[in-house]
Amino acid sequence: MTPKGLLASRFNASLRDRDLVFYCHGDHTSALHAALGAIRSLIDRRKKMGRHRLAQVCCAGNALEIFVKTSRVDSLASRLRISLGLKRRSGAYDWVLAELHNNIEASQRTSLIPRLIGYGFIKRNGLVNEAFLAYENLEDHVDGLSWVRKHPSKVDSFIQTSLNLITTLNRKRPANTPT
Incomplete structure (x- = not known):
């Protein structure tokens, strides 16, 4: 999970x-420095809860709120793959790398997704054992599950609209992909 190529150009501050x-x-460095304590608290909370993953809004400096997803990396094989940026035998990445790559690709196709503000990790003995992704917090948006719970009679419409949006997104090509 070292910043190389596209990652280094997008996430140029550590x-x-x-x-x-x-x-x-780089434009968020000072505000996000304040978020490091909140991210560490989220990781500690996840550990106390005994959960593998946890997501929560964390407060950064200047009243900036970020949505952070954190995940424990258990196996030695996963730690090696994530530390070196490698894929599994199946050709897929482990969760944190897959979500990182998917967000970057999706952001090249549309601006209608939460912007990835940054990513990070905690290493032990040179290998990643905790990883997290930080996104802009979209306060005015409602996640699909919450919307469906409020409007249970509209589940069919929600599913159809969601599938149409996914299809539209998948048909779009990023600007740097040849046709």
Whole structure:
């Protein structure tokens, strides 16, 4: 999970808090520095809850709120793959790398997704054992599950609209992909 190529150009600043490293956009560096403590607290909370993953809004500086997803990396094989940016035998990435790559690709196709502000990790013995992704917090948006719970009679319409949006997104090509 080192910043190379496209990642280095997008996430050109790094922040550190002991063993926690966070790569972010340079324009958010000062505000996000304040978020490192909140991210560490989220990771500690996830550990206390005994969960593999946890997502939550964290407060950064200047009242900036970010949505952070954190994940424990358990196996030695996953730690190696994530640390080196490698794929599984199946050709897929482990969760954190897959979500990172998917977000970058989707952001090249549309601006209608939460913007990835940065990503980071905690290493032990040189290998990633905790990874997290930080997104802009979209306060005025409602996630699909919450919407369906409020409008249970409109599930069919929700599914059809969602599938249409996914199809439209998949038909779009990123600007740098040949046709």
